Amino acid sequence: ACGDNGGSDQAGGSTDKKPKIGVILPDSKSSARWETADRKYLEAAFKAAGVDSDIQNAQDDKNAFGTIADQMITNGVTVLMIVNLDSGTGKAVLDKAKSQGVATIDYDRLTLGGSAQYYVSFDNEAVGKLQGEGLVKCLTDKGVKNPAIAYLNGSPTDNNATLFKNGYDSVLKPKFDSKEYTKAADDSVPGWDNAQAATIFEQQLTKAGGKIDGVLSANDGLGNAAISVLKKNKLNGKVPVTGQDATVEGLQNILVGDQCMTVYKAVKKEADAAAELAIGLAKGEKKNTGQTVKDPEGGRDVPAVLLEPKAIYKENVKDVVDDGYVTKDELCKDAYAKLCADAGIS
């Protein structure tokens, strides 16, 4: 659906050209959502509006990120939507686009000091906060006294991991300070790599002499790694584990009871909102979002659409399916059919 108008766009004014929207996604490894959900929903929205689009993924490579942006501008996009890998790179791209008269949107991640027209996102700190609260809830349900908590943070080089951590720290740190909870371990997982996460968690468990009562893991993949180790020690289900992204695997773990909760971000809503704004920009319209976010670095109030992430427990797994984010076929395969039925998923 793209590239069919390339080549001839050297000369100035772009108003009479067919609008074309470029989207740069960050990677496919920190979370599956970018390729499995965002791409799908955005493509659908653009198609419905009849605008051309070019969606690419930088694969966690900042150099590639810059290159893709160059290429999209060269390719003649009129609106550029980015999920930055970090604010610095993001800013470089946004500035370059601006100097070429290309409108820009920050998607999911705000580029500090940037120049995007809009910001559409879930609040990453809020995600972390939900995780922290979820863990507290599960521990309370289990009635554990003075629980020992292990952190499995995201990649140390990923700024979002830091934001998530800020979120759950805001919930849990007071409890550590008041000695209500104990922090048993706190490690980051390089590159969100699940295999390394398993080793890291196994060592956390060894170091704590087996006394870990709750795992705050930053996403479902890391959570599953922790669960695999717990299973090996026959502790699965006894130690609550958190997650994020509402992956099929994560939801299944929740249904079985091995995982306590995940955070679901209604990507479709986010994608639809962003697509609407982008299509508007492409057609030269300016929309009012009714909300702004302050860019602490640039000191600018960025018009924003902010969506609420949602905590998912066993009780409301159904909501994710109802949203169409995962299908019943995927989730309720084989052994999970009965569990699905129990959870009211039909």
Place this chain on the structure above:
Amino acid sequence: MTTTAVKKEGPAAVTPAPTVGSHLHNYWARVRGGDIGALPAVGMLVALCIGFSIARPVFLTAGNFANLFTQGAAITLIAMGLVFVLLLGEIDLSAGFASGVCAAILANVVTVLGYPWYVAVLAAIATGLVIGLLLGLLVAKVGIPSFVVTLAAFLAFQGIALMLMKEGANISIRDDVLLAIANRNLPPVVGWLLAALAVAGYAAVQLRRHWQRTARGLLTDPIAVVLTRIGALALILGVAVYILNLERSRNVLFASLKGVPIVVPIIAVLLIVWAFVLQRTSYGRHVYAVGGNREAARRAGINVDRIRISVFVICSGMAAVGGIVAASRLNSVDPNTGGSSVLLYAVGAAVIGGTSLFGGKGRVLDAVLGGAVIAVIDNGMGLMGYSSGVKYVVTGVVLLGAAAIDALSRRRAAATGTR
């Protein structure tokens, strides 16, 4: 033409049959001369273990000992295959992602398509073999340098893994047999049985060889040395099995946890098989020859292309096995399986163990020892509780320190002129 009288069968019989004393003396002279085999790698391991035990006493527990095996298994298996490629002076950058692709096939076949576990395992290994065949053909027949071929494969396999995962979703593995591979243990009795079998087999091979050589009047190690070796193996295996058969559950009420992890016999069998292939078959001999001097091997009538292709097949096949173990350990496969540092660690394991990147020098045991070094470092560092930045730095420094032990103990080799 001076025709000097040359005695045909000289004082060959005069050469004294070695005694235990002279054997030890010769061994010590060899060690001082720099021909030290596996000693430095073992030295590294011991030094690391002592260091970590002092820093974190929990390192020395039975539970942690058992963890070591499962943590290091996948990388060790991949490294074992890489030894073959390195022996030819080639490199396979794609081994990591090849294991990822094979794991993805496994997961798809068993979870998505719902076939039984053995079909999935066969499919995964078959995929590995096909991948290896492809790489080998490109290297040997088309003549592209293996670095470039496998760099291209490194990229392509990442893409294939993503596509097999529908662009990024994980696939869970729920099959009990597959999960058992990296997560369950042998019943204690079976552990003892296997250990006894291993010792008996080793004894049989060693004694048979001894008698055969003695019968032919060839130089051989004294029987006492042979018996000592057998005894040493029995002791090591005995202690290891004993420790692994200790109860290591955090809470016996919940569940009992003891026995030799299932990956251990898997690694052991593969180690024996590949060591046999390299040391005792003409195929293995040819691998060394091609790695040592490709032109000489060609002139000796060895089908060099076939050897070159075969090592890639073995390497990717072993990568598949590694991928299966990794998938079992994580209970799932994701697009990053076999990614990040897996490849570097696997090559590093082989090299740390003593395999040369220039070909012609290396053993499968190197991969296991090197893999153990890396697993111990990883394991120990996990107990230290550093922040990620510090952890990286300390890991690097520890690795360097371990390698320095090796390098310094090998320096004598250079000093005495042996290479």
Place this chain on the structure above:
Amino acid sequence: MTTTAVKKEGPAAVTPAPTVGSHLHNYWARVRGGDIGALPAVGMLVALCIGFSIARPVFLTAGNFANLFTQGAAITLIAMGLVFVLLLGEIDLSAGFASGVCAAILANVVTVLGYPWYVAVLAAIATGLVIGLLLGLLVAKVGIPSFVVTLAAFLAFQGIALMLMKEGANISIRDDVLLAIANRNLPPVVGWLLAALAVAGYAAVQLRRHWQRTARGLLTDPIAVVLTRIGALALILGVAVYILNLERSRNVLFASLKGVPIVVPIIAVLLIVWAFVLQRTSYGRHVYAVGGNREAARRAGINVDRIRISVFVICSGMAAVGGIVAASRLNSVDPNTGGSSVLLYAVGAAVIGGTSLFGGKGRVLDAVLGGAVIAVIDNGMGLMGYSSGVKYVVTGVVLLGAAAIDALSRRRAAATGTR
């Protein structure tokens, strides 16, 4: 002892001075014989450009041409340094993260500490040199294999970069001079001036050499060939500068965008300097000698250790330059700068260009040509709009295809017995 009369000064004068015709004839015979120098790499580039231009006509625009340079600059610079290490048959896995660490130093000095840009640049490059010295000492003096040393450094530098970034935050660069490096262009006039200067310099060197050799009665290329070479360079540079001086802004109302990107003269100068060092100084000669046969070099009295250390210094120094350019291009530095595929791409660039991993064979130009191949593939793939899985696969296949062109054109070399 038969004392055969041997004519001392034989028919040396009989050897005909080569004419243009015989020169072309000899060149063609050399090409057919497999001695084809840079031809395959150039062939690869042309094939790739044609392919992408057909698939996406926009590939051929001036704007895209300019993009190519800034996109490939950092990797090319790192690859240039790596050529030195590879020439010795060593490897530097840490070059990528070394560039990251140097970039982190740059950012800290200029942004956090607020020093002027030149202090930061000096600090970054000095860091690179110190890193190289350290690696070199460990390899040459302690005797640890370079793969292991730089694997450890690869880990440690990741950690250091993280620590310099305070565990994960990124540091922006706001300094205009630094930002200009990878983001601004030379005024068109300056571009023309530099091109003229380059052609004049080349002509001077070539003609001086020609006259010198002719004066001494040594064999030399005919003057017509020398003049043709100079003319060809003038033509290529002229066309390139002309295209880069075209207006390539998408919207002139917003901003004008034309001229040679500033990185181009930076790369060109470094290319000339390093090519000079390798081809025309005794240091360069010694690098080749040590890489070709370390023992022979040692016996010839070359200080092998010093050469080994020096190449690591050059490599890390160039990595620092690459890091600075990368930081400039991205306006910021984060702990991942120099990570992901940077290293593999940089080594790949050198190898694709024709540098051997076994040492003794390679040129700095290889790194530039190989870097160009990788940049073109990356650039072209960016225009195709594939999903990430497909993109990886296609990139791998394209890379393989390009390398196959090279391999097949070099096959004659093997067939005629030259290595």
Place this chain on the structure above:
Amino acid sequence: MSATPLLELRGIDKSFGPVQVLRDVAFTAHAGEVTALVGDNGAGKSTLVKCVSGIYPTDAGEFLYDGQPVSIHGPRDAAALGIEVVYQDLALCDNLDIVQNMFLGREKRTGIVLDEPTMEQLAAETLAGLSVRTVKSLRQHVSSLSGGQRQTVAIAKAVLWNSKLVILDEPTAALGVAQTAQVLELVRRLADNGLAVVLISHNMNDVFAVSDRIAALYLGQMVAQVKTTDITHSQVVELITAGRSGSLGLPADPAPGSNGNGAEPADPTPGAVR
């Protein structure tokens, strides 16, 4: 010797890129005879041998083996025909020991397992027959051998097998007095046993001591192939250094380099850089 020669070459041409090394070479080797191949340094002797053993492909020319035309595409083809070669550059694997090198490519096995004891015994016997007295152990890597010891291993490797044609490229260059005698005796014995032997040597004493025929190469051209009894020591030297001697060799003068570039007897002329 009217019987068909075991090996016959006709019109062999070989170039490396622009340099023609062999031109229109004819050569025969008869069973039961030692044929000495002589020529100056760089005359093309080793190249000719490598063409015969399939290491280099030829540009033109015919191979007849036992009267039958054959084509040899690699060392394996040559070995299959019963051709064994001791190369001047020895071609041993430095990372393997003496026994392993001697049996390389043709290991003795029981089942799939290498039969080391048998190989060790055979190797010891063969080496003993070659007067090697200073080798400390057969399990020594060949990289630690002296020049002469390496050469002996290479020779032993080639004569271990039942072959029909043995080619030795300067086999005694690095050998001591006793060892040289032993090898020459071996060469004679091989020929007497009915094998065809080709011996390349710069030592005219050796050549005259063992050979039945002498073939002389001069700058890539075969200038004469005659019976040893029909030629004198100094005639051979003349053939080697000047390409002709009396009625033998190249036709009298008109400049030896008349039929092509590249092969004239030029003193090394400074070549163009690059």
Place this chain on the structure above:
Amino acid sequence: MSATPLLELRGIDKSFGPVQVLRDVAFTAHAGEVTALVGDNGAGKSTLVKCVSGIYPTDAGEFLYDGQPVSIHGPRDAAALGIEVVYQDLALCDNLDIVQNMFLGREKRTGIVLDEPTMEQLAAETLAGLSVRTVKSLRQHVSSLSGGQRQTVAIAKAVLWNSKLVILDEPTAALGVAQTAQVLELVRRLADNGLAVVLISHNMNDVFAVSDRIAALYLGQMVAQVKTTDITHSQVVELITAGRSGSLGLPADPAPGSNGNGAEPADPTPGAVR
């Protein structure tokens, strides 16, 4: 020759791991003389040379140079003392051309730039003096040279410099008749110009033709060092193969291998595997 020898070695011992290769070796080389070093294959000649040139460290022993004790820690030290060596294994860089190899480590420069024309001219002259006639271009990589051509390059490389002691380890092994004559002439010329020359060779004719003294190594021991005029051809051969000849050499019998393991003249005995 009562003057102090240019090079004097005393009591040199050298072992490789458990194998002792040189034991208590004494050796002298006088300026203006050609000293031939002879010995069987594996006697330790090349090892002795490598000890002198600093490639191998010695286990024990003294070096006197011009009467002064010196210690040589590497080839650079040897070169600084004016010692030039042609090694048996040649030690050329295959990836460099002839000129580059000949000037390796001692390139001619103008400023920091290599002076290629001068090097090319000097190389051409030196090679012409060594009777090399088939080298096509001085810019040819040495990997493409014939065995004899390689050897000539190695010799030319060593004699290009103003040195005081030139050691040649079997320099004529691969050379043709004319080239051998040329090298022997060169060896004599060097000595006549006041250099000390050490020549290792297995060819007794060559040894007697040019040498002033003969030193014989037998199984790592120096069994005799005598004037060439005081000894006969067959005596030298006896020294080489048996270690003694009449009053020369090792003391009469009591089993030659009495003083140590490892060095007795054993036929290769099958060693223990591993």
